[in-house]
Amino acid sequence: MFLTAEEQDMLAGGQGKATRKAMQILVALGTIYGAERMLPVTSVQVAGVSYDNLGEPGLQFLQEMAEGGGQARVLTTLNPAGMDVDAWETLGISPEFASSQRRVLDAFAHMGVLTTCTCTPYLVGNLPHFGQHLAWAESSAVCFANSVIGARTNREGGPSALASALTGCTPAYGFHLDRSRQPSLCVEVTAGLEACGEWEESLVFGALGKAIGDRLPESAHPPVTFIRGLSRVSLEGLKAFCASLATYAGAALFHMEGITPEAGSLKPPAAVIQIGERELNLALDSMTSAAAEEVDFVSLGCPHLTIREIARLAELLAGKRVKKEFWITTARPTKFLADRMGLSRIIEDSGARFAVDTCCVVAPIQGRFHALATDSAKACYYAGAKNGFKTLVKSFDDVVREALQ
C-alpha cells in the first residue's frame, strides 16, 4: 500500500504513540481490503461512546489514545452516550455509570473530538457536501451521508473512525470508489407511499427499509439498491429509512430515483424486486410484539429528532399529561433551539422527559421496562436485541397518544 512521506512518519511513530497506533489500524484495514493508498477525509463521526457498550476495556483504549497525544486533525463528532450529560439523575442513571461515562467523554474531548453525542451529525454542524470522503461510524448516518448527500464513507467501527480522526485519512476502498457505488438491484415500490400523511413517514419509510431487508439474502456485502416509485420523502422520512435499511439490510448506500443525487447518472439494474402493500404490512406486523396494554415505556427520537418533530410533539402534548415514562431523544443543539422557542417547556409540562445526548438503545436500561412504543424500525430491532424489550410500532402521532393513555 502506497503511503505518503507524512503517512509513513505517522506509522513510524514520528508523530506520537496514539497517531502511530491509529495509522497501524488504518494500514491493517487497507491491507485486508486491498486499498492502494490513503484518502484524506474531511470529517469523522465516531461511534462506540456509551459506557454500556464500551465497558472498562473500551474506556482504557480511549484513555491510552488520549494520553498518547492523539489529536483530531479534522472535524470529528460523536455518537450518543449512555446518558444525558446534564440530566442523567432524572433519567434513573446510577452515579457509578455517570462517572464512567464522563471519563469516556473526557477522553474524547482531550483528543479534540466534539462531544456532540448525536447520531444525526448532519443536523448539528457536521454536514459534508457531495463527493467528500469521510470516515463515519453509526450505520444510519453512514447511509444518510452516502445516499442522501452523496458523500463517500465506509461503515467504520469506533476504533477505525477514531484512527481516521487522529490521522486525517482513510484507506481507499469500498464506498470511496466509483465501482462500489454502482447499484446491482432495482427495488420497485408499488405500495403507494405518497398517500401516507406527513407524520406517518417515519413509520412507513422505516417499514420500507425493513421490507427491503427482509427480501435480501443474508450477506456480508448487501447489494446497493436502486429504488424507484417514490416521488417525495421528507428529511424525517429519509432519516428513518436510512436507519432501517442500515439495520435490516446492512446497507451503507442506496440510490432513490428523483431524490438522491447520484441516481440520475446511474442505469437501473435489470434484477428487480417489488415492494407492495403486502410486504410493507408484513414488515410492520413483524416489528410489533407487544399489546398496547403491555407498554410501559414510550420513546421518540431514533435517530435523534429534528426541530420540526419537536415542534409537532409540543403541538400534540400541549395542555396534556402523559401516563407512561416517555423519553424524547435529540441532539443538545436541537434542544437549545426547542428551549428558545418555548417548545421544551410545553413538552416537559406534560411529564415527558428530554433524554438529550443519549437514546433508548444505548442507555443502560436493560430490565427497567417491559415494552417500548416507538415509531422507529431501528429502535424495534435493538430494543429487543439489546435490552430485551417487547415493542409496539406506531406512527409518530400514535406513539404520543400511546403515552397519553
Ligand code: F3S
Ligand atoms: Fe441513534 Fe440510538 Fe437510534 S444512536 S439511530 S437513536 S439506536
